[in-house]
Amino acid sequence: MYIGIDLGTSSLKAVLVNEGKIIRTESNTYEPDIPKPTWSEQDPEVWYHAMVDVLTRLVKGYEKDIESIGISGQMHGLVILDENDQVIRKAMLWNDQRTFGEVDFLNSIVTKEKLLKETGNIAVTGLTLPKLLWLKENETQNFNRINKIMLPKDYLVYKLTGKFVSEMSDLSGSLFYDLKKHSYSKDLLTIAHINEDQLPTILKSYEVAGTILNNIKETIGFIKDVKVIAGGGDQAMAAVGANVIKNGDLNISLGTSGVVLAVTDEPKIDYQTYLHAFSHVNDKYILMGVTLSAAGALGWWKKNFYQDMSYDDIFNDIIHAPIEDTVYFLPYLSGERNPINDPFAKATFVGMSLNHKKMHLSRALIEGVTFSLKSCYDRIKDLEIDIKRIRVTGGGSKNEIWCQMIADIFNAEVEIPDNPESGAFGAAITAMIGLNVYKSFDEACEKLIPTHKKYTPNKDNVELYHKKYINYLELYPALKEYFQII
Known part of the structure; x- marks a missing residue:
């Protein structure tokens, strides 16, 4: 059996898939914090505890049958950890609008043309790079403590496996990822005053990120050494699920x-x-x-x-x-x-x-x-x-x-x-491909996702x-x- 997790802004959902069919769905709700108008934040530990709770309920009765987990996640959020792997501050989310000044700087001084050429995108307030610039300017002490920079779903992968990794679909929404070279943009990292050592290793979405840690395995009740697949950003995973x-x-x-x-x-x-x-x-x-x-x-x-x-x-x-x-x-x-x-x-x-x-x-x-x-x-x-x-x-x-x-x-x-849960199901499909249950996304999607209705x-x-x-x-x-x- 295989699990797909969808980390959203207001809930974390997970599906349990057996022979290509969703046999159980569980979820946990939470809300973003709005400390000031236009701000939107969440404590990554809230996601982690929601995930543990959901997985514990999801696998009850099937603890010995789980093979792998795939994760879909809200994009663009900024998660930062210190040298002791402690969260430095709440994550700034995709819908946080505080970075107007940083966006203007990137689009006018760095120029839209350079950003488009390297990343495929201009700067907008939702993306990750403007958040880093804001942090450096407004919370310098926190910025100087950064040891690891993560996107939201990658924090869950890290907590499950101890592996500091990400993948292309999510990173391409960060504004510091070179879309054509599939690597970090050195110029944009320099502008942000960060280096590659602070950033995760880049995988493909279907590659194995790692094996679930023993303490998590015992907490949730898994019997096997469950593999965790790199996963993808929510829009890409929802597209797979559709x-x-x-x-x-x-x-x-x-x-x-x-x-x-x-x-x-x-x-x-x-x-x-x-x-x-x-x-x-x-x-x-x-x-x-x-x-x-x-x-x-x-x-x-x-x-x-x-x-x-x-x-x-x-x-x-x-x-x-x-x-x-x-x-x-x-x-x-x-x-x-x-x-x-x-x-x-x-x-x-x-x-x-x-x-x-x-x-x-x-x-x-x-x-x-x-x-x-x-x-x-x-x-x-x-x-x-x-x-x-x-x-x-x-x-x-x-x-x-x-x-x-x-x-x-x-x-x-x-x-x-x-398919009512396209994001979580897309993550589950990725979990299956990661263990070679299906050879490709084409094969998996054609077999598992029929059309319900046409207009x-x-x-x-x-x-x-x-x-x-x-x-x-x-x-x-x-x-x-x-x-x-x-």
Whole structure:
């Protein structure tokens, strides 16, 4: 049997897989700490204790059957240890926004061009390198104590095995990793005042990181010497769990943020709108656009306007509001990443009149999120990537109305994989490949991840949505200057 762990921002989930099927799922929840506005932190020990608790419950009755563990993890977070392997401070997370000054320095002085050439990305507040620069400037004493620099999932690997390692898919989101050379960028390490001795050994996602330590083995109850596989960043692992691994595959992930992720054979660098370029787990690459508020926007809407109602009630309202309606929503509740890259952008309803009701605004909200995802998709196609298949994952993929809307707005067939826990299952697949149960990701994913459902575009809706999408694209340029002053 094999285990996949998914270390998230608000929970740690794990699945137990036997003969390719999930037979048990366990989870533990926690919350990020917000010590100041725009800050987001977590104590790595919270992750560790959550993992031990989850694994202990997960393997009960199967202690003698576990062969290996794969780990998926939230990306970009900064974990730092001192010479005694003690955590120096809480981890700064992917959604921590405090590094505006460091981002400006990197993009203007180091230059976007150099960053793109070496890493495939410009600096944004979520990435790891700006956090190191902030730490050096604002917590010098902590910075000077750094002996090891880790990403979140790699801390769990270290606690399980004692091995200081990482892998390409996660490191490629750090902004100090050379995407084409698959090594650390010496120039960017110099800028950060760190050296390679402080950084983990680079593995491939499916390589064995190490064997579980005896004290952990006894605590959890494992009988065998369980192997721990290097794993991957959450987006890459979720793509594996959705069978999005071949050139031309595209995944639309409807989580708190929305992600449009395309797989390519070679790295594609976006020098105009700065879509993210990362390594994938199978020696391929990822081009990725991010809408910061996707299901998160829906959650905000429910919390404030449908407090005592369900998400189904929201979508029942949506189907009673006509597509032809003229209300639009810009989903910039947390600023926006791609394709506009504007942290000052604000969420906005446009086009309301006395005739409009809550159902019209609900439709506008889901349409606005989907239009934002479509703009990332269009940019991917502008870079001459031939999309052959689209899959939709995440919590939003369970809603048929939203999935049909995506098919109509994208004017493309979309597939829903038969896999509710794509990140953890992707990690479990990696654990199996690491022990040669399957020879490749292609073989494993084709055998283990069937398609649950397909949605085809409604031709009448396609035309209506296209007209609205053209209008939607005009709104941000018209409002941009006002977002700077409100």
